Amino acid sequence: MREELIGKIEDRSAIIGVIGLGYVGLPLIDAFFNRGFSAIGFDVDPAKVEKLNAGQSYIEHISSSKVQGWRSEGRFEATTDMSRLAEADAILICVPTPLTPSRDPDLTYVEKTGEHIAAALRPGQLVVLESTTYPTTTRDLLLPCLEKSGLKCGQDFFLAYSPEREDPGNPDYSASGIPKVVGGIDEASCEIACTLYRNAVVQVVPVSSAEIAEACKILENTYRAVNIALVNELKVLLDRMDIDVWEVINAAKTKPFGFQAFYPGPGLGGHCIPIDPFYLTWLARTQGLTTRFIELAGEVNSRMPEYVISRLSEFLNEAGKPIRGSRICLLGMAYKKDVDDPRESPSFVLMEMLLERGAEVTYSDPHVATLPKMRHHDLPEMSSSDLTPEFLESLDCALIATDHTAFDYEAIVRHAPLVLDTRNATAKVTEGREKIRKA
Incomplete structure (x- = not known):
């Protein structure tokens, strides 16, 4: 046989x-x-x-x-x-x-x-x-x-x-x-x-054994989750010190050994990285152990959407506006650049948080034409908005959650009154930088 x-x-x-x-x-x-x-x-x-x-x-x-x-x-x-x-x-x-x-x-x-x-x-x-x-x-x-x-x-x-x-x-x-x-x-x-x-x-x-193969997968994604948590935590600290974490990472990655670049963001997405570490911590509990390092990384990454909303609140306050009633467009609902995959995307968490705070929320994503039904999110039916000059000018803030290549960042900054950038997508935009904040 x-x-x-x-x-x-x-x-x-x-x-x-x-x-x-x-x-x-x-x-x-x-x-x-x-x-x-x-x-x-x-x-x-x-x-x-x-x-x-x-x-x-x-x-x-x-x-x-x-x-x-x-x-x-x-x-x-x-x-x-x-x-x-x-x-x-x-x-x-x-x-x-x-x-x-x-x-x-x-x-x-x-x-x-x-x-x-x-x-x-x-x-x-x-x-x-x-x-x-x-x-x-x-x-x-x-x-x-x-x-x-x-x-x-x-x-x-x-x-x-x-x-x-x-x-x-x-x-x-x-x-x-x-x-x-x-x-x-x-x-x-x-x-x-x-x-x-x-x-x-x-x-x-x-x-x-099958167990070695299973543990291999958990290790691969926990490794990424922990390192992303590190740069997310560093980002919060450096933001407070008015130091650009993206420039710091770009400088560090010139070292030809001993360093691998990971990047901060509004939270973790995709099916694996946000989930796998919690499989490992659950398994540890069944063995009477705790995985404090991994659990801490999970907490740091899970809090990033809250940090983005707090930065948005500060940004809007500078313009004399509260989140409630403000017109916010989320740019990108997919969990990563240039894909249509929405699984575990932090954009859905951001949208829920904005709606709970009374914002008027729209989204734009060239890869996600309509808002899909999600297992853990109950959101209204919605379609992607075209980023016309008129639409951008009608907003209070454009929030870049996913850095799709298809977005015209120069036009976004030119026409939107305020731009909150969680992905360093506007790094090469030269005009209108006074309208941009990083988160």
Whole structure:
């Protein structure tokens, strides 16, 4: 069975099943499709399935023409029918792993997905969890769920963990160009999973267990969260001293060793960096330990939207205006530059805070045409505003939350009465700098 599955992978006859057709799942399908594999995409959202089968993409960095190519070659289909998981030889799980309101891991999507797979599981299949989670999830949660099928891991089916490393909007690294860490529940599972990914990505990094692979992902993103917290805290201090933190960072990064530049912002965004450290702190509590350093970093980053609002209040006060009744436009709702991904974006927190304080809030984002429904935010329906001179002049302040390349910062500064810049996006604007404040 092991050799048969490896043979199907090597000759590209293996069918790849991807559960979760979002910012991780679709690029993964693209990577396998480009290497000659056929794929079935699974999602619980009928609207997504319908769009994909019609050749339409809903993610910017996976174009509709690409999806049409998948469909025209007859090697891709999307479905909500989880019983069809039996058709796949390799099943890759790319479902959300959010936090509960109390910041504990919410593995509901992983558990439900495991139940769907168990109901369709057949001998000779590989299952790989790619969703970010804490160490031991694959072995202690997913494995028992799958073995309820009556099949045994390592004999009848194979199970591994390989963390997603997708970076939406980064033109230098597609899913196929990023090394893949792979850890199996057993030796056979690791071998088969490594064989699968070697046939789709640039490099495979096998590790000794699923737990090592899970911890690797947590480390990668906690490292970033802690360093971002450092510069966020430094920013608050240096702002008070009237020292430009951005110039400080640019000077420091000229050192050719021992320093990596991280940048401050209005808060953390994306699915991984705001969430992963809290998975680690939760895990520490289950072991009777505390991760004070990591928890402090989480607190610092979580407070950044409040700091931005306080800076906005000071800025408006200088002009003799309160936040209540002021016309504020948030520039950028996506969590990072030049993407359409709104997951965990601090802009949604900023919008909620402004609305609670009585501001008249609008937004502009060339990548987010309408305000999406968010799991933890209840905001009014809203569409992106065009940044015409007349619109900018009607504002009390333009608040730059995401530094999209498409924004004309010179025009924004020229026409808006006040500009609060959380991303140093206006650094090269020379005229009208008296209207700009950093936050």
